Amino acid sequence: METKYNIVKQAIMSKILDGTIRPNQKISSETELMNEFNVSRHTVRLAIGDLVTRGWLYRTQGAGTFCADRLHNESNTNSDSAKTIAIITTYISDYIFPSIIRGAEAYLSENGYHVTLFSTNNNHDDERKFLEKVISRQFDGVIVEPTRSAFSNPNIKYYLNLERLKIPYLMINAYYDELEPISLTMDDEKGGFLQTEHLIKQGHRNIVGFFKTDDIQGTKRMKGYLKAHRTYEVPLNPNHIITYNTAEKKDKPTEELRKLLAKNNQDTPTAIVCYNDELAINLLDVIRGMGLKVPDNISIVGYDDSFLSNVSEVKLTTVEHPKSEMGKAAGKVIIDLIKDKNKAEGKIESIVYEPKLIVRNSTKELKE
Amino acid sequence: METKYNIVKQAIMSKILDGTIRPNQKISSETELMNEFNVSRHTVRLAIGDLVTRGWLYRTQGAGTFCADRLHNESNTNSDSAKTIAIITTYISDYIFPSIIRGAEAYLSENGYHVTLFSTNNNHDDERKFLEKVISRQFDGVIVEPTRSAFSNPNIKYYLNLERLKIPYLMINAYYDELEPISLTMDDEKGGFLQTEHLIKQGHRNIVGFFKTDDIQGTKRMKGYLKAHRTYEVPLNPNHIITYNTAEKKDKPTEELRKLLAKNNQDTPTAIVCYNDELAINLLDVIRGMGLKVPDNISIVGYDDSFLSNVSEVKLTTVEHPKSEMGKAAGKVIIDLIKDKNKAEGKIESIVYEPKLIVRNSTKELKE
DNA sequence: ATGGTCAACTTATCCGTACAAAAAATACGA
DNA sequence: TCGTATTTTTTGTACGGATAAGTTGACCAT
Numbered sequence: 001m002e003t004k005y006n007i008v009k010q011a012i013m014s015k016i017l018d019g020t021i022r023p024n025q026k027i028s029s030e031t032e033l034m035n036e037f038n039v040s041r042h043t044v045r046l047a048i049g050d051l052v053t054r055g056w057l058y059r060t061q062g063a064g065t066f067c068a069d070r071l072h073n074e075s076n077t078n079s080d081s082a083k084t085i086a087i088i089t090t091y092i093s094d095y096i097f098p099s100i101i102r103g104a105e106a107y108l109s110e111n112g113y114h115v116t117l118f119s120t121n122n123n124h125d126d127e128r129k130f131l132e133k134v135i136s137r138q139f140d141g142v143i144v145e146p147t148r149s150a151f152s153n154p155n156i157k158y159y160l161n162l163e164r165l166k167i168p169y170l171m172i173n174a175y176y177d178e179l180e181p182i183s184l185t186m187d188d189e190k191g192g193f194l195q196t197e198h199l200i201k202q203g204h205r206n207i208v209g210f211f212k213t214d215d216i217q218g219t220k221r222m223k224g225y226l227k228a229h230r231t232y233e234v235p236l237n238p239n240h241i242i243t244y245n246t247a248e249k250k251d252k253p254t255e256e257l258r259k260l261l262a263k264n265n266q267d268t269p270t271a272i273v274c275y276n277d278e279l280a281i282n283l284l285d286v287i288r289g290m291g292l293k294v295p296d297n298i299s300i301v302g303y304d305d306s307f308l309s310n311v312s313e314v315k316l317t318t319v320e321h322p323k324s325e326m327g328k329a330a331g332k333v334i335i336d337l338i339k340d341k342n343k344a345e346g347k348i349e350s351i352v353y354e355p356k357l358i359v360r361n362s363t364k365e366l367k368e
Numbered sequence: 369m370e371t372k373y374n375i376v377k378q379a380i381m382s383k384i385l386d387g388t389i390r391p392n393q394k395i396s397s398e399t400e401l402m403n404e405f406n407v408s409r410h411t412v413r414l415a416i417g418d419l420v421t422r423g424w425l426y427r428t429q430g431a432g433t434f435c436a437d438r439l440h441n442e443s444n445t446n447s448d449s450a451k452t453i454a455i456i457t458t459y460i461s462d463y464i465f466p467s468i469i470r471g472a473e474a475y476l477s478e479n480g481y482h483v484t485l486f487s488t489n490n491n492h493d494d495e496r497k498f499l500e501k502v503i504s505r506q507f508d509g510v511i512v513e514p515t516r517s518a519f520s521n522p523n524i525k526y527y528l529n530l531e532r533l534k535i536p537y538l539m540i541n542a543y544y545d546e547l548e549p550i551s552l553t554m555d556d557e558k559g560g561f562l563q564t565e566h567l568i569k570q571g572h573r574n575i576v577g578f579f580k581t582d583d584i585q586g587t588k589r590m591k592g593y594l595k596a597h598r599t600y601e602v603p604l605n606p607n608h609i610i611t612y613n614t615a616e617k618k619d620k621p622t623e624e625l626r627k628l629l630a631k632n633n634q635d636t637p638t639a640i641v642c643y644n645d646e647l648a649i650n651l652l653d654v655i656r657g658m659g660l661k662v663p664d665n666i667s668i669v670g671y672d673d674s675f676l677s678n679v680s681e682v683k684l685t686t687v688e689h690p691k692s693e694m695g696k697a698a699g700k701v702i703i704d705l706i707k708d709k710n711k712a713e714g715k716i717e718s719i720v721y722e723p724k725l726i727v728r729n730s731t732k733e734l735k736e
Numbered sequence: 737a738t739g740g741t742c743a744a745c746t747t748a749t750c751c752g753t754a755c756a757a758a759a760a761a762t763a764c765g766a
Numbered sequence: 767t768c769g770t771a772t773t774t775t776t777t778g779t780a781c782g783g784a785t786a787a788g789t790t791g792a793c794c795a796t
Contacts, residue, residue, distance in 0.1 A: 371778085371779065371780090372779080372780070373779075373780085407780080407781090408780060408781045408782070409781095409782090410779090410780065410781065410782085411779080411780060411781085414779080414780090428788080428789080429787065429788045429789080430787070430788030430789035430790075431788075431789050431790075432789090
């Protein structure tokens with residue numbers, strides 16, 4: 001329902017929830033809002049009136065309209081209601097996320113917490129929507145898997161407001177650089193390094209790398225890929241770095257690989273470093289379709305050690321990802337943060353998981 | 369304060385309080401009130417709007433304004449508090465469940481509901497624990513994927529209690545026979561029939577069936593498998609029905625298949641009907657390991673049309689499962705149930721999805 | 737009977753205007 | 767500098783008009 005008064009209402013709500021308007025601070029006058037949103041005063045009053053009855057604002061004739069202070073006093077002491085943790089993730093159903101969620105759910109459930117799920121579909125607007133819910137519904141803690149972490153995040157204010165309101169949160173898989181939050185991540189750069197190093201040590205010199213670059217993981221893995229080339233003094237062909245984003249992930253990498261394998265010149269790669277197993281499986285299909293064999297004609301390395309790595313006739317060489325252990329750890333850390341909320345904060349620190357290469361049979365020594 | 373809208377408000381309140389207007393009875397329309405009190409429509413709406421937010425009246429566009437039934441509803445006045453749906457599932461992370469959850473989460477989220485997840489790990493004790501939480505925490509609705517649905521359920525009482533407390537619930541994928549709840553399921557018997565029929569029509573006569581029999585789906589699919597044999601008058605080898613339960617799923621089916629393929633007598637099957645794609649992929653590995661080819665040496669049919677069916681070099685012939693559409697439908701039905709809670713229950717009925725065979729290249733005409 | 741169409745009615749949203757009442761900001765005089 | 771009066775700003779009440787959108791029931795054709 002995109003009614004005008006709803007737009008105004010949402011805009012005001014956002015400012016309350018992201019902390020732009022603090023409790024007891026005056027909001028814009030009705031006239032100012034009229035001009036700002038180009039609506040009539042009646043519409044502004046509808047919006048404000050609704051927020052007043054819901055308890056977000058209060059009005060004083062002659063003085064103005066003010067932000068209510070519902071976050072501090074009120075009924076926060078409902079010790080009866082279960083503690084609830086929000087998990088905000090990009091894609092609930094995709095790939096390794098279910099495993100991470102499972103690990104977190106299992107641990108939190110055992111410890112008397114509930115888990116409420118939100119899926120952003122890699123969309124900053126949805127992320128904002130959910131952060132607003134988390135703040136206004138008083139969740140006890142939030143586990144966030146960042147949305148498009150390689151880009152600057154328009155919702156930073158909301159995270160800062162979480163801190164102001166002492167709602168603990170942590171990030172998994174990646175984190176927004178501006179925030180330096182408590183986070184559970186892999187050393188993705190080293191992961192990318194291990195993938196590439198393995199191939200170099202097997203004699204490969206033409207290694208194409210595919211990286212999804214709208215999240216931090218992809219850019220770090222790419223960094224590791226570059227570093228491996230430098231370390232072993234393997235010259236790098238600029239055409240052998242393929243980057244793509246989430247929207248392109250279905251078609252671009254497969255098309256690019258088709259081109260690379262088709263042109264059949266010196267550039268033709270003998271090995272592929274993949275952003276993750278999912279991509280590796282997709283590329284595997286392309287390779288099959290062109291009548292080539294893995295690992296005989298070409299080697300391929302995945303990432304994450306997901307179920308996908310064992311599912312095909314070719315068992316993928318890949319990099320281990322903690323998955324459900326990471327979920328479990330996230331549950332543990334968030335509970336620690338909640339318990340320590342009022343006490344001395346300290347000790348609780350980010351965890352960086354060391355990547356480990358798992359060698360299977362999608363890679364093979366290159367014979368001249 | 370003798371403002372005009374206050375006069376109108378008081379007049380309406382009086383009628384409510386002295387019983388002139390009974391619950392759910394329509395009050396005068398805005399136009400009538402305008403004339404009656406000689407005020408503008410705006411003033412009438414102010415008065416009514418106030419009474420609506422206080423919970424004395426409710427409005428329905430097109431129909432009119434009605435007296436609320438405060439005695440029955442009560443706590444519902446808290447319009448700001450989030451509605452929350454609990455999803456109780458066996459395994460959050462496994463296989464097609466993430467897709468179902470995703471569909472439900474997306475729909476419910478769009479409609480302003482939260483989704484809280486519980487995973488029973490196919491354990492009745494955990495199911496009970498979560499049902500207790502759901503009842504005591506006053507969730508607004510529950511979506512249940514039954515745990516060990518083929519067996520009698522020790523938690524029936526809890527479900528009956530849900531009904532008594534008017535907490536809507538529905539079941540997906542399967543249901544406990546004793547309850548006859550609203551449910552969203554596939555016609556699994558027909559699904560099993562389609563799998564088997566397809567192979568029979570391709571000339572196969574030695575078809576081994578693998579069925580997980582601790583849930584209803586497995587037993588129904590097996591029923592369909594048997595029915596297909598009877599319908600097409602194909603004699604059935606009793607050794608060609610392999611049943612297993614969740615605990616055995618890792619090892620028993622693969623071992624049994626190894627035995628069947630090893631003994632190399634007349635019994636050797638030429639085709640396999642699988643409980644689901646996950647099993648099919650596991651069996652595929654066994655077949656590969658024994659140096660056989662799919663579909664040249666042996667045909668195999670999966671079930672669910674999951675991502676697994678497209679992931680290997682052999683693209684599985686399988687049976688379509690609605691997955692995320694089922695999740696979405698579950699969200700829709702549970703919301704309908706919540707909204708209809710106080711009104712006339714009817715209309716809302718279980719959905720049975722028709723299975724459809726998807727033919728890929730894991731099955732092949734049998735040549736003599 | 738059954739189902740579909742349409743008109744009448746009702747609430748929902750939105751605009752404009754005007755004046756009243758309260759508070760805050762400013763001007764002014766002692 | 768301080769207290770008071772005045773002006774300005776801001777919310778509160780109230781009127782008018784217009785179009786949109788949902789509900790209902792009567793009517794009509796099948």
